[in-house]
Amino acid sequence: MLAAMLHGARDIRVESCAQPKPGPGMVLLRVRRAGICGSDSHYFARGDCGPFVPTRPFILGHEFTANVAALGEGVTAPVVGTRVTVNPARACGFCSYCSSGRRNLCRKTIMLGSASTKPPTDGAFAEYVTVRADQCHVLPAELDDTIGAMMEPLAVALHAVKRAGAVSGKHVLVMGGGPIGLLTAMTARAFGAVPVVLSDIVPARRKLALDFSADLALDPAVKHLSEQVSSLTGDGFDVILEASGARPALRQAFDLIRPGGTIVQIGTLGVEDVPLPANHLMLREIQLVGSFRYGNVFDEAIRLAASGRLNLRPLLTGLFPLAQTLDAMKQADDKTNALKVQIEVTAP
Ligand SMILES: [Zn+2]
């Protein structure tokens, strides 16, 4: 099969390699469409992703739609031909986290298209990939391949908004106007947050946020931001969802949150510790909550998207055939103009 193999920083080659075989409990998927995630871009830019250093060349990609092509031993569903999207985090299914509904915390998770395992686990920028059968989520006809390949980032956003608790009628700020920030803002709005404000230092991203998910967009670098926020909210935002992964953004969240409010950390902040205003946290009973990947929200994300209540299509800003994965990766790097860049592996 053909696959886009990451050999090192900015070195991705489309080459032929062995087609994987589905072991017991696994299915072979023929990939249709795959999206480029921030973590894929990070691997492409640096050759590694923080502590995850690949021990051999490997295939990126974990946001995708595919058709089931073959079943491993013991698998009866989904049947061959079914169009699916995939939860790329294969949790063990048996530990205390998995059995208590918190499979995103499973310590034995194997992540697709990632060097978090040694050797790395190959992903979906390839004609074929294998996953465990229960990682597949059937796509309804309303969701085409473009939107189907967005269910993974939507699941990230959905899980994050749920981690904030009820947001209906609340003042919500989303920090960071990349795909996850925009999806988070959209989801908060669908859940009834009023207003939904988005902050980003890039003017083009603020404009995009206004175009399709936020009521208001703020520049986090302006001088009188706190005054602006008090006139808008009184004592500050009820909920802040930090999706930029920028250390100053998390610090700023403590200045913009109201007493008793909740800050949800979605963005990856790097490997170093970040100093926090711990007294603020205590005196104002601020809740700082982590949100990691997606728990069990894939089917809910699919239903929400299929309802038509979220306008996901404008997120797609680039589409390239598998042979041009290198160009796709380069375009995805353009943080000013690119949102979601996808790779068409198999034309529909
Ligand atoms: Zn992703």
Ligand SMILES: [Zn+2]
């Ligand atoms: Zn587990």
